Amino acid sequence: MPDTPPAPAPGPLPAAVAAAQPKPASDALPELVVFDKVTKSFGEGADARVAIQDVSFVVHDVPNVGEMIAIVGPSGCGKSTVLRIIAGLRPHFPPTRGQIKLFGKPIDRPGADRGMVDQKYSLMPHLTVVDNIAFGLMLRGVSRKERRDRACEWAKKVGLEGAEDKYPSELSGGMQQRVAIAATLILEPKVLLMDEPFGALDPKIRMQMQELLVQLWKEQQATVFIVTHSVEEAIYLGDRIFRMAANPGRLVEILRAPRPSVSPEVMRKQPWLGELTQELLRRLETDAPALGELPGIEKWH
Ligand code: ADP
Ligand code: MG
Secondary structure, three states, X not given: OOOOOOOOOOOOOOHHHHHOOOOOOOOOOOEEEEEEEEEEXXXXXXXXXXXXXXXXXXXXXXXXXXXXXXXXXXXXXXXXXXHHHXXXXXXXXXXXXXXXXXXXXXXXXXXXXXXXXEOOOOOOOOOOHHHHHHHHHXXXXXXXXXXXXHHHHHHHHOOOOOOOOOOHXXXXXXXXXXXXXXXXXXXXXXXXEEEOOOOOOOHHHHHHHHHHHHHHHHHHOOEEEEEOOOHHHHHHHOOEEEEEEOOOOEEEEEEEOOOOOOOHHHHHOOHHHHHHHHHHHHHHHHOOOOOOOOOHHHHHO
């Protein structure tokens, strides 16, 4: 094996971030999502490809809050695989090895307790904004009047007042994404799974969507997993940031960050955010601990 230089030691944490490192959630709290050495391989024998290996973490059900977990890592490191396993979606689900639990029970299929939003928005082109938002309620047998009322309320919450009867093709990318988010949140999932949801939006709309997400998340108290390519977005949104590395896809680090208390625009100007962004980018580029070396949050102290 070729000699590889030792990974550079991680730099220090900006003071504001170090101060935000709380004690890990009490073990007494109920476990909401548990991954215990979860491995997923695609294909058989010599063609088998490991998507994620031995991924372990616990997310507790913190009363009246809900945690926001941001997942970052290079392309192909298994971020979508982690989300789709939680969602119970094939072919990523079921994993090849390891245990996953949701509310203390093994996951066996998709369920209304989990909602997924991805980059493709998956709106129905022949349905209006309100009908798209109300679609899941219709499947649940909610009456026409009630679902229209609730969908209109949600259209308003996500800033689509006046666009209720438009079709997806008449909307901008940002508006379509608002419809997709409303269509998922109206079902009040306990766990919200977002796979690069803002990837296709321009920076200004993206910041508005981040702020909207934080506001809706505080209202709904859901636990959110959000995959993002933007390190800054991960730090702004995440209570914890899961950093993954590729080949094999694995979880290498967990960082706690302060909760967003101001808009992304204001938060961006705070020096610690820039410092932490630089440090996390550096770690993504240079620091890929081997499997089994997950340092946990201690590394950031
Ligand atoms: P990320 O979201 O971090 O880019 P993915 O979770 O999509 O990564 O993929 C992780 C690995 O699993 C990649 O090597 C990818 O090629 C492989 N993979 C993902 N989905 C499938 C699939 N349906 N069939 C075969 N391999 C897959
Ligand atoms: Mg992906």
